[in-house]
Amino acid sequence: MTVLNQDDFFTQVFEQGLSNPQSKLYLPGMILSSSNPSLNPYALDKLDLGQQALSPGIQMGVSLTDLKVLGLANIAVNPAHGGSFVLHGLVTDFCAQFGQLNPPPVGVNAQFEMDTNFTLDDGDGDTTSGNMKVKMDKVSLTGQFTIGGTDLGDIEMQLANLSVLLPDDVKISAEVHFDSGAPGFNKMMENFLEQVATMRGILAGVNQQLTASLPQISADLSKIVRADLQQQLGM
Amino acid sequence: MPTEQAASSAPTGFLEYLLNSVVVMANDPNNKKYYLPTFLQGVKVDGKSLVPYQTEINLGPMQNMVNPVSLYVCSADWSLENGLNDGECQGVPTFAIPAITFDGANNASIRSCTMDPVNSDLSYPVRLCFAYGTHPDLPPLGATGAQFKMDMVCHSNDGNVTAPLTGLGTFDVTFTKAILNLVLFLRLNDDMTISVTIPDSYTAPGQSSAQAGVLLDFDAGGGLHIGKIKVTDAATPALGTDYGNLADTAFSDKGTLASVMAGLNQTMQQQSVRDDLAKAIGQQLTALISSMR
Numbered sequence: 170m171t172v173l174n175q176d177d178f179f180t181q182v183f184e185q186g187l188s189n190p191q192s193k194l195y196l197p198g199m200i201l202s203s204s205n206p207s208l209n210p211y212a213l214d215k216l217d218l219g220q221q222a223l224s225p226g227i228q229m230g231v232s233l234t235d236l237k238v239l240g241l242a243n244i245a246v247n248p249a250h251g252g253s254f255v256l257h258g259l260v261t262d263f264c265a266q267f268g269q270l271n272p273p274p275v276g277v278n279a280q281f282e283m284d285t286n287f288t289l290d291d292g293d294g295d296t297t298s299g300n301m302k303v304k305m306d307k308v309s310l311t312g313q314f315t316i317g318g319t320d321l322g323d324i325e326m327q328l329a330n331l332s333v334l335l336p337d338d339v340k341i342s343a344e345v346h347f348d349s350g351a352p353g354f355n356k357m358m359e360n361f362l363e364q365v366a367t368m369r370g371i372l373a374g375v376n377q378q379l380t381a382s383l384p385q386i387s388a389d390l391s392k393i394v395r396a397d398l399q400q401q402l403g404m
Numbered sequence: 405m406p407t408e409q410a411a412s413s414a415p416t417g418f419l420e421y422l423l424n425s426v427v428v429m430a431n432d433p434n435n436k437k438y439y440l441p442t443f444l445q446g447v448k449v450d451g452k453s454l455v456p457y458q459t460e461i462n463l464g465p466m467q468n469m470v471n472p473v474s475l476y477v478c479s480a481d482w483s484l485e486n487g488l489n490d491g492e493c494q495g496v497p498t499f500a501i502p503a504i505t506f507d508g509a510n511n512a513s514i515r516s517c518t519m520d521p522v523n524s525d526l527s528y529p530v531r532l533c534f535a536y537g538t539h540p541d542l543p544p545l546g547a548t549g550a551q552f553k554m555d556m557v558c559h560s561n562d563g564n565v566t567a568p569l570t571g572l573g574t575f576d577v578t579f580t581k582a583i584l585n586l587v588l589f590l591r592l593n594d595d596m597t598i599s600v601t602i603p604d605s606y607t608a609p610g611q612s613s614a615q616a617g618v619l620l621d622f623d624a625g626g627g628l629h630i631g632k633i634k635v636t637d638a639a640t641p642a643l644g645t646d647y648g649n650l651a652d653t654a655f656s657d658k659g660t661l662a663s664v665m666a667g668l669n670q671t672m673q674q675q676s677v678r679d680d681l682a683k684a685i686g687q688q689l690t691a692l693i694s695s696m697r
Contacts, residue, residue: 171594172526175419178592185596186697194696258417319414320424401695403435404428 180256187254188247193397196265197274200242205389206382209277210237210284216374223289223361230290237285238333238375240278244310245269252309259316267308281308283371297354299347303362307339314387322404324395328387332376335369419528419590420519426692431513433539440534441542443688444510449680455510461501461667463660475556478569478646482558485640486565493569497556497650501664504550504577511542512584520609527589527601531608535623536582547577548632552655554647571647572637575655577664581626585619588685596693600686602678618672618681620665628665630655 173181186194200208218231246252250269255262267281281304288298311332317325343362345355361367379386398404415421429438436442447454475493483491512534520529536545552573559566587606591599605614622628633651638644654660671677 172591173594174522174526175417175528175592178594178596179418181594182596182693182697189697192697256418259415259421316418316421320421320428322425322428324421398696402425402429402692403437404425404432 176256176258180254183256183261184247184254188245188250193401194394196244196246197242197270197277199390199393199397200244201274201277202393203386203389205385209242210239211241211375212237213375213378216285216371216378218370218374221361221367221370224357227357228292230292232288232290233285233371233374234288235286236283236375238281238283240267240273240281241310242277243268243270243273243279243281260313261316262313263311265310267310268306280304280306297347297349299345299358301343301345301358301362303341303343303368305335305339305341305368307336309334309336321398321402322395324391324398326387326390326394328383328390331379331383331386333372333379335365335372337365339365339368341365341368419592422692423517423519423530426689427514427517438688438692440512440514441510441539443684444512447681447684449677450674455507457506457509459504459506459668459671461504461664461671463499463501463663463667465498475650478556478643478650479558481640481642481646482567482569483560485643486560486567488560488565491558491560491565493556493558497554497654499654499660500553500555501667502551502553504547506545506547506577508536508543508545511539511545512536513538515583523589527591529606529608530588530590531606532586532588534584534586536579536584545579545582549574550577552633552651554650554654569639569643570637571635571643571651573633573635573647573651575630575634575651576632578629578631579622579626580629581623583621583623583626585615585621587615587617588682590689596690596697598686598689598693600682600689602682604673604675604678616669616673617678618669620669620672628661630661630664 183194186192187196189195190198203209206212213236214234216233216236218233220228221231223229223231244265244267246254246263246265251266252269253262253264268279271279273279283303284300286298286300288296290296311330311334313329315327315329317327341363343359345358345362347354347358415424426438429435430440430443433439445455449457452458475497479491479493482493483489515533515535516531517533518531520531522528552575554571554573556569557566558569587603589601589603591601593599602617604617606617607614633648633655635644635648635651638647
C-alpha cells in the first residue's frame, strides 16, 4: 500500500466517482441532470459560419439553425477510456472523451453527433436549405474548474473554460438532405462537412456559446453536485 | 444544536475541504451518518465502550493534602477502638479510585479543526479541539457513584500494635468547560482508504513545545469538581466520620484534582487507547471517501 499526497488521492477518488454508474458523482448522470442549459441534447438556436468554400470555386454563406449536439452524456474521464482528470489543490484540469461507453447510458446517443438545419446563401439572394447529421468519433471535452466554498455543503464548481475538441485523425461521417432539388449537392456538402477544418469551425461556434454559458453551467453543475452530496452524506 | 460554531479555514486543498465538511456534519444533529455523539457512542477503546466509560485511577500518596487534625482525630478514634493511648497514623493516606464510570463522553462537538503542513512521510497533521457538554439533550461529562479507597497505617506508640485502615466511599465528578485536544496524522492510501494514527506528542508549526496527542483539559474558568462524598465502609462510625473528613479535604485540594486529571490523561494516552480511537476515526473517514466514489 502506497501513501499518496492529497492531490493524487483525490484525483483517484473523483476519477472513480465520475466513472462509477452507482456513484452520485457519475459524470454521465450529472450531464443528464443538467437543465440550465440542458446538455442532452445541447441546443443552439443559430450559428452563422460566414462564407465557406464548399468546394473549389464554390463559396456560400452558411448558417445553421436549430443545432442540436447529441451524445454529450456518453462521456468518460478515466484513463481506460482515454480521459484524464487531475486535481491540483482545488483546481481541476480534465479531458473527457465522448462516445467511449459501450453501451451508452440509456437515452443517450452512442456517438457524438450534430443534427442541424442549414441554409446556404450564394450571395445573390438565392438560398437553399436542408438538414445535416454529422457523427464523429474521438471527440473530447476539455476544461478546468475550481472548487469553491468551504465545505461539501456549499461546494461550488466554478468552470473556467470548457471546449469541445477534435483530433486530426477524427473520423467524420455526414448525411445531408436538401429541402428541395439539388441532389448533386448532397455529396458536395457531405465532403465539405467531413473535413476536420470544417467541423472545427462549427465547433468553434459551439465552444463560443459554451464559454458564454459557463456561469449558468457552473451554477447548474454546482447545484447538482451539492444536491447529490447532501443526499449521499446527509448534509 | 451545539452552542459553538467550529472554526473552519479557507481550504487550499481538498483534504482541508473534506475536513471542513466533517466538522459541519459532526456538529449537525440531523446528520445520521456523521453526527459526532452518534459516532462516539459506537467507539470502543481497549475493548471497552466509550459511553459509558469504565476505568480506574490510582492517585497514590496524597502528600500535603491531609488535614493534620483529621489524621489526629482518625488516629485517636483508632486508638480508642483498640484500647490504646496515643496511637498515631503513619505517613499519609493513599487514595485510589478503583472504579469510576464516566457518562457523557459523547456529549461533544468539534470546536476547531486545523490542518498543518504535510509531514515528510506524507502524513497530514490535523489538530482537533472538542468542546464537551455542548448538547443539552445528552448527559454531561461526569461520573456518579465513583468509588474511592483510602488506605493508611496506624500503630501504637510502643510499636506493638500496627494495623492498616481502609476506608471506602463514593463520590460524584462533574466537569465544567472541559475540552479535548486531539492530534491526528492522516495517511491517504492508494487503495482509497485513510489511515489514522494519534502520536504520543506533536509540535505544531510555530509552537515551542510539544503537545500530547490526546489531552483532556479545560477552558479558562472550567475545571473538575468532586462532590457528594460519602463513606460507605469504615470499621466504626467514628472512623467513618474521620474518613469522610479526610476525603473532603483531599478531594477539594487542587493537587488531588490535578492528579485525577493526570490519571485520566494517562489512561487516554496509552498506546492501545490511541490506536483504537485512531482506527475508529480512520474507518469513519474511509466510509466518507467511499460514499463519494
